[in-house]
Amino acid sequence: MLETDLLPWIEAAGDLGDDVLEIGPGPGLTTDLLRRRVRRLTAVEIDEQLAASLRARLSGTNVDVVCGDATSAGFGANRFSAATCFSVLHHLPSPSHQDRLFAEVGRVLRPGGILVGADSRDLDSIRSGHDGDVFVPLDPSTLGTRLAAAGLVGTVIDVGDYQFRFVSRKPALPLE
Numbered sequence: 001m002l003e004t005d006l007l008p009w010i011e012a013a014g015d016l017g018d019d020v021l022e023i024g025p026g027p028g029l030t031t032d033l034l035r036r037r038v039r040r041l042t043a044v045e046i047d048e049q050l051a052a053s054l055r056a057r058l059s060g061t062n063v064d065v066v067c068g069d070a071t072s073a074g075f076g077a078n079r080f081s082a083a084t085c086f087s088v089l090h091h092l093p094s095p096s097h098q099d100r101l102f103a104e105v106g107r108v109l110r111p112g113g114i115l116v117g118a119d120s121r122d123l124d125s126i127r128s129g130h131d132g133d134v135f136v137p138l139d140p141s142t143l144g145t146r147l148a149a150a151g152l153v154g155t156v157i158d159v160g161d162y163q164f165r166f167v168s169r170k171p172a173l174p175l176e
């Protein structure tokens with residue numbers, strides 16, 4: 001599904017550029033898709049075990065694995081050409097944590113950089129799959145406004161049967 005469905009959509013979403021941040025790589029399936037297409041990839045994962053095993057597996061490649069909370073991982077401002085978050089947002093414990101993540105992405109993206117993401121819709125079938133786990137689904141109809149509050153504009157959202165996908169941009173600097 002990642003290769004045949006998500007990847008073509010990512011490639012159509014825009015140029016990810018040369019220095020990409022992946023938020024929440026988990027076991028690294030999406031990391032494997034991304035790392036073959038970008039020069040440098042930084043994957044920030046909050047779970048210590050997942051981060052450690054991904055770091056070991058991808059040692060010596062173009063991927064840096066950082067163990068930390070992407071809402072406050074301490075990356076430099078205006079660094080990344082793109083950020084991605086696939087199936088991560090609903091794992092953040094509250095809407096305010098999600099907004100904090102958007103603000104952080106707005107800070108670490110370069111002007112003109114893009115945020116590309118996908119997340120679950122609020123469906124009973126998906127909710128029941130998260131029994132005993134965090135599930136804070138986002139409403140796609142308010143996502144553009146929430147991203148705009150973080151300084152990310154031009155949001156385009158595709159709503160599918162089970163998930164929605166979105167791309168949003170940090171405004172480029174005006175030409176001098």
Ligand SMILES: C[S@@+](CC[C@H](N)C(=O)[O-])C[C@H]1O[C@@H](n2cnc3c(N)ncnc32)[C@H](O)[C@@H]1O
Pocket residue numbers: 023024025026027028029030044045046047050068069070071085086087088091092
């Ligand atoms: C469902 S997995 C998605 C993995 C991968 N992106 C994919 O699509 O296959 C979500 C991952 O996000 C991580 N995560 C959740 N909150 C995070 C945060 N605040 N910062 C970094 N990673 C986070 C989780 O530990 C988990 O590994």
